Amino acid sequence: MTDTVLDISALTLSFGSLRALDDVTLRIAAGERLALLGHNGAGKSTLFKAVLGFLHPDAGRISVAGHAPGSDAARVAINYLPETVSFPRSLTGREVLGYFSGLRGAPRAAIADLLERVGLAQAADRAVGTYSKGMRQRLGLAQALIGAPRLLLLDEPTSGLDPISRHDLYSVIAEAAGRGSAVLLSAHGLEEVENRTDRVAIMFRGRLRAEGTLEELARRAALPATIRVTAAEGAADRLHAELGGQRINGARLEIDCTPETKLALLARLTAHADLLRDIDLANPGLAEIYRHFSKHMDQEDRT
Ligand SMILES: Nc1ncnc2c1ncn2[C@@H]1O[C@H](COP(=O)(O)OP(=O)(O)OP(=O)(O)O)[C@@H](O)[C@H]1O
Ligand SMILES: [Mg+2]
DSSP, rough: OOOOEEEEEEEEEEEEEEEEEEEEEEEEETOOEEEEOOOOTTHHHHHHHHHHTTTTEEEEEETTBBBBSSHHHHHHHHHEOOOOOOOTTTTHHHHEEEEHHHHTOOOOGGGHHHHHHHOTTTTTTTTTGGHHHHHHHHHHHHHHHHOOEEEEEEETTTOOHHHHHHHHHHHHHHHHTTTTTEEEEEEEGGGGGGSSSSEEEEETTTTEEEEEEHHHHHHHOOOEEEEEEEEETTTTHHHHHOOOEEOOOEEEEEEEEEEETTTHHHHHHHGGGGGEEEEEEOOOOHHHHHHHHHHHEEEHHHH
16 A cells, blocks of 8 residues: 555635636655646645645645644644745854754754755855855755655755756655655756656646656657658658658658557668668657647637
């Protein structure tokens, strides 16, 4: 049996006449990482705040490790990195973590290791006021990693981080999931979460548009893969006549294929190996999948 940590069902939440969350159902098990994607104003931060018990839904229910949002037990179970982090400027990074460790009853002995894991060991004894934006963000993440939260809520954890820091951050998140935390994080970078979370959920105007592993979403979207073929010298016309597809330039062809027709096409290409210089296979990425589900929604809205 999977150990569901976060259980959200049919959640609807409005601000006046604006329906910020509309019938959202989502479950995350212990040790699982789910990335929530969506445009500005899609409802991601609102969902986090509802899970924290800061906002109250009109309908539906949320359970955090079996507890109601905002209850003492739910609060103890969650560590949260808000969208914008701010700490007292005059405290050092080490002091900030010491403060939060005290609040959560976590051992102070773990602080040095945490600072090391987020790459702040060198800056640990400097005032936070001297930190760069990315360093403040890392301190925010270190704060969220204190103790062993059942549920980690990370609202845009990579905002302001350079690419290498992003990479490191996902390793740290994987470690936390490896220790059994359920992780819900939001992100804008679509390619960013590829292979770095277990599932993705795409939110569009308060509604959960699609949810699953990347492979499941790709299958559901049934987007074509593209095979890019470079013809051997002087063979482009013949290859085009044999295989169809789109001419890109004098020597290159692009052929779309579905998961079902891909292998047959590769077999045909192999049969024409003498006409080929190179083959490149591009599967649809998260960006294309995201665009597909957003577009689909637009079309539904119009009908
Ligand atoms: N306190 C509030 N009062 C009124 N409307 C709000 C409030 N908080 C959020 N909203 C509205 O709810 C919708 C969802 O906002 P939310 O902050 O959840 O979006 P988001 O997906 O986190 O966007 P972003 O990517 O920009 O952070 C938006 O239309 C926003 O204007
Ligand atoms: Mg937000």
